[in-house]
Amino acid sequence: MQVEFHGAAGEVTGSMHLVEAAGRRVLLDCGMLQGRRELEAGNADPFPFDPAGLDALVLSHAHIDHIGRVPLLVARGFGGPVWLQRATADLLPVMLEDAASLAESEAERANRHRDPGQPPQVPLFTRQDVAAVLELLRPLDYDARTAILPGVEIALRDAGHILGSSIVELWADGRKLVFSGDLGPKGTPILRDPAAVEEADLVLMESTYGDRNHRERTATVRELGEVFEHAWRERGTVLIPAFAVGRTQELLYWFARYWDEWKLERWRIFLDSPMAGKVVGVYDRHHALFDEQAREVWRRKPSPFRLPNLHVTATTQESMGINAIDGGAIVIAGSGMANGGRIQHHLRHRLGRRDTHVVFVGYQAEGTLGRRLVERAPWVRIHGRDHRVNAQIHTVGGLSAHTDQQGLIEWYGHFRNAPPLVLVHGEDRAREALAGEIGQRFGTQAILARPGMRRTV
Template sequence: MHIEFWGAAQEVTGSCHLVKVGRQTILLDCGFMQGGSKAREDEANRQDFPFDPASIDAVVLSHSHLDHCGRIPLLVKQGFKGKIYTQRACQEMCRVMFMDAAFIAERDAYTLNRKRERKGLPLLDALFNSQDAEKALKHFRGMDYAQSLKIAEGITVTLFDAGHILGSSIVQLTLEEAGETRKVVFSGDLGHAGAPILRNPACVKEADVVLMESTYGGRCHRSWEASFAEMGEVLNSARYSKGNLLIPSFAVGRTQELLYLFTKYYEEWGMAAWQIFLDSPMAIEATEVYSHHSHLYDAESREIWSQKKIQEKLPNLKMTRSPEESIAINNIKSGAIIIAGSGMCEGGRIRHHLKNQVWRKGTHLVFVGFQARNTLGRRIVEGAKTIKLWGEEINVEAEVHTINGFSAHADQQGLIDWYRCFNNSPQLILVHGETEAQEALIEAIKPWTNAQAPSAGQYMDLLDPAYTLKDLAE
């Protein structure tokens, strides 16, 4: 009975944790590695799995962000035949995510192969295509929160609301082998308490071992009130600058929060003065999925969003699906709020808007989410004076704002508070965080436990009372 750590180990992306109980093997998540150039990402995600996909009996998926679910179609393509268990809203959202990822993979392969063909190099297949995505979706089985289900011999799973994005789950595994029982709780990504729309992360009381994310383990967010006030100030400043306001936003979660807040503070923030564009086909589809699951909202959000359609609440919102509609936005020189993916500026339509507008004085660029190391968003946040897009060097003249309080992740105090919900002091394993964040959290949480942060390729024997991390090569 043990856990192997293969992804998001001393890094944020690529979630992948393997659990073995007797003859059964399951995966917790199977996500994309993200960050760095498109070529480096593609190379990393094309690498063979460090295990045989056909040997995996089941997958338990915490949520639908691609760094947690993106390699599932590849897992199926390479031989996985079991079921994928996740919350029902997550199951629906994965259709949106997988089909978009397949489209991008096919487009990128086409572009790359044109270059390779000119150089006489062999052509490459797309990482996976829409048929692979459809095949993967047939393996899903939706679950409700607080539902317990035996998914393999000796393995029972229960999901709890993580409050991160719609359908995100804390995963509790009850493991039984040779008369021994262990409870393992995987936090997935924990939500930021008090966030718009969703409920706060559930408190789980019992565990022997806890795998907890640590994305913001080294910092504390500003209060929601301060963040809302800052957004109002940015909108006011941008309006008087007579330029446009660009918001790189994650299609699932952050976009819906922004639209909700624009609705809630429509009068206070002077939203009527703007043309608002949701310029992301995937974000538009994700918003529709959110509308199907309002029973998962908190009470205030159900009141604000459930009575009328969002377009009625935001009459100046235009959802632009087609490329032609997106291109037309660039004719607007002032008074437009443009919400577009990707959230870290590594792809999507936001890059086209940056190329057309980031060099203009009067443009405002607002980051409302985590920017991973080696991403374009991170470079801009850190003060880059120029950026390169499609081989062209472009000056950054826009006023750049970072509103960290909008994060969908729990901060250091939120992580500590969630861990302290447990009745005992279970062994704490930190995943999904950069080394600096993990080191800070290990120090901050010392009054309650001695946390460990595994590196890729390490494992933990769950029958070892010391819960020592070891290298698989040993």
């Protein structure tokens, strides 16, 4: 068995790893590059392998940095089965259709303003390309060991990152590979804790927060309540950039749980994302994957997805109407790194106001608008214009969907005999810090994946 690394190998996005075993070629994830403009330009580049030569694709979960180039893979010749957890199969069309719609709109807008003689811009993929992907999906339940090709078996274990997120176990050639996907922290609301795996001949592990530990969730939730109280006293507005899958649902969970303590009935709460509204419907269909505490909240509190003052805005006109509200509104909108989507319109409208509170609840990749705001840039550029940042910026790191350094070390510590380890899905600073800690504790010399690097199992 041999693994070749082609994405999330020195950065956090673009997850893509090629496994060759039993005479077959299996791709783990096919994600989109996100962040710096020059990095995102690489999404349209040719794949470093022949898509038609792949025998199967296995997806760890439905975030765009893990599935965003699947339509392109199919358009360029891949026609094999796509294996994924059942809830991921429900989320994938929502995510990809939204991405296709956005790509088509951006291309149309760019072509309206292109110079004569300049070649027209084409979208990375279209909704028709997404439809072709859906024909290939092969949903699986957690913990079901399945032969996906002659001589190749997989099982998906709960990764606790978002609904349907999976740790991938792959057996072939008498060897076993374990790919962590993205691992969630223990105690994440709604979701179960990541499954422990004990046997492997090689482990590919994410390292997003390999250089730091999160604050306690209780302290983070308390801080969130304090932000709301402060903003209310100022009659201000709270803007929360949040990914449509994962952070949005957790935020609504906390809103329901602390409905009385945070006096949320006095606010107007907007979920300004048609995609997030569809994702909420998927979560509602998969209560069996929730942890017990979440089931209790659904039984005893107002439903997190049906709060009495929650407005889900579907149309552009409804979204624009939020900007007419002077204060007293909480707006959750995508994207989570503020590098696209409706949140940019709200930031453009309100960043200049001191009574605006912008709350970041997830990782902000290098080169994104969110990263610049978190780093306290005095000016930022949105839609081609510079905007002064007078708003109050809050980073609430304890709500991350990724586990921290201690969680990663604990998860790796479940393996017997400290198997060989390759760190993926992390910037170098985070990976180097994590590799040092793991080496000290387990004696394992972790390898930092690089694009094109090969590792034999």
